[in-house]
Amino acid sequence: MHTRDPHGCCYLLYSAVVPESRPAIPRPMERKILIEAGHRCAIPTCRATPVEIAHIDPWAKVLEHRPENLIALCPTCHTRYDRHEIDRQSMLAYKRQLQQLQNDSGHPTQPLIKSPYMISTLVIVDEHGIQVPNPFKLSEGSHNFECMATYVDGSSASYDPYWTCPLLDRRGKFILWAVLGRQRRSSVAISASMKHERYTELACWVFPPDGSERPPFNPCSAIGFDYSYFDSPTDE
Structure with missing residues (x-):
C-alpha cells in the first residue's frame, strides 16, 4: 500500500500481520x-x-x-x-x-524424576529407616532423626528436608528456625537431659514453611515429644 505526504513524497507502508482470534x-x-x-x-x-x-x-x-x-x-x-x-x-x-x-505397558518408561514437586508424603524415621512413634519418648542423650519421602509413583527414598523445632521466646512467640536453622539436612539430632531445654515438636518439610516459597502443596511430617522419662520419680 502506498501513500503520499503533503509534500508529494511517496512512501510504502508495511502493516504487521495480525493473527486471527485464537x-x-x-x-x-x-x-x-x-x-x-x-x-x-x-x-x-x-x-x-x-x-x-x-x-x-x-x-x-x-x-x-x-x-x-x-x-x-x-x-x-x-x-x-x-x-x-x-x-x-x-x-x-x-x-x-x-x-x-x-505409555503402553509394553513400552519401557523412564524413571520418575525425583523432583520435590513429585513428593506426596514425608515420614520421620530413625537412623535405621524405621518410622518413629508419635509422640516420641525421649531419654537421656542424643536422638537422631532422618526423613523418607514417598513419590507420586509410589516409590520411596531418603530425602533431605527442611527441619523445624521451634522455641518459644519470652513474649510467647515461636521462633521457627531457632534450633536447626533454615537449611536442608539429611538428619538432625535432638538432645535430652534433666537440664536441657524441652521442645514441643520436630517437623520436616519439602519446602520452607516460612512463606518464602509458595508451592501448590507442602508435604510435611511432625512428631511431638514425651518427656515422661524425666518426670518419673527417681530413687535416692
Whole structure:
C-alpha cells in the first residue's frame, strides 16, 4: 500500500500481520489432555478439580495447539503458572510424568524424576529407616532423626528436608528456625537431659514453611515429644 505526504513524497507502508482470534482447542485434543491427567490438575500434589487446558509455552508465542504443549491445570495452578510462581521446567516435568503414565505397558518408561514437586508424603524415621512413634519418648542423650519421602509413583527414598523445632521466646512467640536453622539436612539430632531445654515438636518439610516459597502443596511430617522419662520419680 502506498501513500503520499503533503509534500508529494511517496512512501510504502508495511502493516504487521495480525493473527486471527485464537481458535478453540479441538475437542478430541482437549479430551486427550483431560484423560492424560485423569480429569484433575496435572500437578501431583494438587489434583484439584475443575480443570482448564493450559499452554506450557504461551499461545502468543507458538500460535498453535499441540498436545505436547497442553496440560490440564486447576484455575489456581494455572494462574500461578501464568505469574511464574511455577517455573516452566517444573511444568515440563509434570507433563513428562503424565506422558510416561500413559505409555503402553509394553513400552519401557523412564524413571520418575525425583523432583520435590513429585513428593506426596514425608515420614520421620530413625537412623535405621524405621518410622518413629508419635509422640516420641525421649531419654537421656542424643536422638537422631532422618526423613523418607514417598513419590507420586509410589516409590520411596531418603530425602533431605527442611527441619523445624521451634522455641518459644519470652513474649510467647515461636521462633521457627531457632534450633536447626533454615537449611536442608539429611538428619538432625535432638538432645535430652534433666537440664536441657524441652521442645514441643520436630517437623520436616519439602519446602520452607516460612512463606518464602509458595508451592501448590507442602508435604510435611511432625512428631511431638514425651518427656515422661524425666518426670518419673527417681530413687535416692
